[in-house]
Amino acid sequence: MSSELGHDCVIVGAGLAGLACARTLHHAGRRVAVVEASSRVGGRVSTDDVEGFRVDRGFQVYLDAYPEGRRQLDHKRLDLGRFAAGAIIAEGSRLMRIADPWRRPAEAIGGLFQGVVSVSDGLKIAQLRSQVLARLRADDLGDQRRGDTDVSTRDELLRRGFSREVIRRFFEPFFGGVFLERELATSSRIFEFTFAMFALGSGCLPAGGMAAIPQQLAEGLPAGAVHLETPAVAVEPGTVRLANGRTLTARSIVVATTFDAAVSLLPGRIDSAAASRTWKGTKLVAFAANRSPLAGPRLLVVADPRDARGPAGPIDNLTVPSDVAAGYAPRGESLVTVSVRSDWHGDGGVEEAIRQQASQWFGGQALDWRHLTTIDVPKSLPDERPQARAQRPHASLGDGLFLCGDHLTTASINGALASGRLCAEAVLASA
Ligand SMILES: Cc1cc2nc3c(=O)[nH]c(=O)nc-3n(C[C@H](O)[C@H](O)[C@H](O)COP(=O)(O)OP(=O)(O)OC[C@H]3O[C@@H](n4cnc5c(N)ncnc54)[C@H](O)[C@@H]3O)c2cc1C
Structure with a gap:
């Protein structure tokens, strides 16, 4: 049965979960509308253009072995660049390489772990x-x-x-x-x-930045199915009320937002233990460099020295996305991105502290890195401790109301895609 607006299902939120849900329903012949509060699809997977550099909003990698990614995405069209297996481990001023x-x-x-x-x-x-x-x-x-x-x-x-x-x-x-x-x-x-x-x-980055992943999913939907800058303010069985004063009706409503947004859209319908889940955050600092300090598609991570009381500097990990996928930087330049440790509370600016810490590994070139942008993502991943995961809500809330999002599965691209597909299957089974 369709609503008066011709939708079988309205989905609130165009992150990976909402888009995966919409795509599965569309492939099953259902008419879907997706309402998204922000001006772009993708939710927590997004990429900014900063002076011609592609800067993902928080360091993320796509793993090409993800089963849901293989099922739902066209890897070839994403034009994935791959990280080398293993990592470079920095401990104090020493760099060690873990092969694979x-x-x-x-x-x-055989000794490839260099001790x-x-x-x-x-x-x-x-x-x-x-x-x-x-x-x-x-x-x-x-x-x-x-x-x-x-x-x-x-x-x-x-x-x-x-x-x-x-x-x-x-x-x-x-x-x-x-x-x-x-x-x-x-x-x-x-x-x-x-x-x-x-x-x-392998860990991968799409040539077009991480945002290419949700863009590909959205391209698989009929024109006009996704309504950007259209926040929902309340959800009830059969009805989605929008901030612009309009109301959408459909037999099935899927709330595909983060868990805290879902709680405010559906007061009293989500178990209080699931509703009180907390967030983990991160911060990314991006620099332009004349040459890559890693000279290859590698990830550098920083180990705490033995008996350390806290981090020796702000760098949690450092990579050069333009070494992995060329589209990340203008020709002749390199993009260096650093994830900042949440337990670093050093004096002064974080950008200069990063340059100083990196210069012990890469020499003076790090002091010349040009700051591009700093991106704070306080709500990156829901708490994933066993006790928090045990309280995950079910996809079906009854009365034609459904939930999806990484908070139902695992906080990952795979988890969000899986949750969207499984939710769509629950919608199809109910109708
Ligand atoms: C910094 C960072 C690093 C990460 N690293 C990795 C990684 O390396 N590998 C990996 O696999 N995963 C990683 N993840 C996790 C992965 O990105 C997420 O699990 C996944 O994107 C969550 O998708 P989602 O659809 O569940 O939620 P979201 O992406 O949060 O989507 C929810 C959508 O709902 C919209 N919305 C909210 N309220 C309303 C409303 N009232 N009306 C309409 N729309 C609304 C939001 O605008 C948003 O678009 C990372 C995430 C972050 C942030």
């Missing part, structure tokens, strides 16, 4: 790899709701017998950057899934 812990962990034992990882830890990485891949094949690592037997990533690493040294030097800086927290309090299920994705594929 994901695909060839045994090489750790970062002991033989015993290298063997445990190899065992972790084969176990998570076996569980992935058995469909035991997906985004579906699971029992409450989950533990934190740190507890899981300790249970597996990893040394505190490899946790400090590798797992904390690498996965701390992925989870946006170095305590490694994030669910071990998310850790294992992410580990499997790195083992099967």
Whole structure:
């Protein structure tokens, strides 16, 4: 049954989840309208043009092994540039290279970890790899709701017998950057899934910037289906009230916003434990450089020195997106981006502190980096500790009302795409 406006379903929010939901419904022959508060699609996946540089709003990578990405996106058209496997680990003024812990962990034992990882830890990485891949094949690592037997990533690493040294030097800086927290309090299920994705594929950036991902999804919708700058102010069964005074009606309504926006649109309908979830934030600082300090598609992460009381500087991780995908910088220039540690409280400006810290690895060239922009993203990822994930709401709220978004699955591109598709399937099953 269609509404008087000809929609079977109205979707509030054009982030990845809302777009994936709309696309699945559209492919099933349903007429959809998507209302989006901001002036662009993509939500937390967006890219700014700053003086000809493509600056993603917060450092993000797309993993080309993501099962939902493979199902829903055209990788070829995204023209993905790939990061080299492994990472450069900075400890004090020293740089160490980890070759490829994901695909060839045994090489750790041959010395390619340059002393970062002991033989015993290298063997445990190899065992972790084969176990998570076996569980992935058995469909035991997906985004579906699971029992409450989950533990934190740190507890899981300790249970597996990893040394505190490899946790400090590798797992904390690498996965701390992925989870946006170095305590490694994030669910071990998310850790294992992410580990499997790195083992099967590469971290990537689309040539057009991360925003090319939601743009591709939106291009798959009929013209006029997405209404930008159209915030919803209230949602009730069958009705979406808009800030512009109009009301849209449809048999099914999907709220595909962040969890806190969903709570205010649907007062009393979301369990209070799920509604009180908190956010993790991050900050990105972008610079223009005459040449790339990394000279290749690499990621540099910073390990805390042993017994450190706090970070030695603001840099959490540093990369050169224009080495990964050429479209990120004008010809002849390099884009350097730095994620800033949330626990850095140094004196003075963060840009100068970054230049100073980077100059111990790259010499005087870092002092000449030209600041382009600083982007604060206080609401980057919902709390992903096991106890917070256990309270995730269900997609179907009853009365034709549905929820989707990364807060129902995992805080990732894969999680958002999966949640949108699964929500659309629930809508189709209900109608
Ligand atoms: C800095 C950062 C780094 C990340 N790094 C990675 C990474 O490396 N790899 C990875 O896989 N994932 C990463 N993620 C996570 C990933 O980007 C998110 O999980 C995903 O984009 C969430 O999509 P979503 O559709 O659930 O929510 P959102 O993108 O938040 O979409 C919600 C949409 O709803 C709209 N909206 C809100 N209120 C209203 C209203 N009242 N009316 C209409 N519209 C409304 C918003 O404007 C927004 O467009 C990162 C995220 C951030 C921010």
